[in-house]
Amino acid sequence: MSSPRFEPFQDRLSRDIRNGLSAALPQALAQNDLAPVRAVAARYLHPGLAAPYVAYIEARLAGYALALTTINRTKALTPLAKALVLWDLELFFEVHEILEQAWHGAHGVEKEILQAMIRAAGFYIKGEYGYFEAGAKMADRAVATLEKNRRECAGFDVDTLLESLRGLNPIPPKLLRQDQSQ
Template structure:
């Protein structure tokens, strides 16, 4: 086993494979409302000797996935953006991107633009996690341009001013949004409409 210093899916194949397998199976967790798919994927990797940072990543992801699943169940979340906010609030930015991508691909008009902006905002934090300030700045600027226009559509789910401020400053401490949204009004279609 080769020891690696930090979990880096941009430059290390094992890290990339672990991240992608876990996030892909996490989408199944959200569909099936049970942890078995991601536990099975994690077990595939955990059966072999792993660098410490990879094992830690898997353990942290599994714990965060459990928390998201509990949030979805306890709060009876079924709207894609409500679920995405629950994922975001656990610091799962790559998973936020992966979860919203199928909705973005089938959306059109304003919904498509808004979903792409949220995906880009999550992407900015993925880059920040890896210390890629240049990439984070570039993608945050693209996200902010759209999020500023669609603040009213976003406000039922989260505080758009808080998101815009943290993206503008590239604050390494991402905002959390549970409880920051305004009155409920559903501009994005529900999961059942997908």
């Protein structure tokens, strides 16, 4: 029997952990307190939990703590600004979670840009687990929309993102300008 690995596209427990933690993050950010995600983590962390699951939970909690600190320091107020902090921390599923909530209430160009960023994050989510073909389709759709709305893409390095997505670069680019992330 092979040892378990964290793979949310094939393993229900992985998917439940990922979805539970990421669903609690918006509330944690709104409250400026990681208690909601810690409560989700506590439901899963028990002595018998396999190491890959524990490692994922611990890494996410550390990433969320850093994200919260950075969001507060940089005064990232909009969903896109918060998502960009998460992006640079390579928390792509959480980028998707934050932006999807905002996307539901957005209109026009803003809605298109949010959807493109969700797809761009999806490219890296899929790629992380080896689903390059599905990721490439998401990248192509993100590129088309970002190019169409390039002038309205403020607050992040859209040119670097477009270059990375066009080239299907598996290494995600940093999108915040240095003066914003420090």
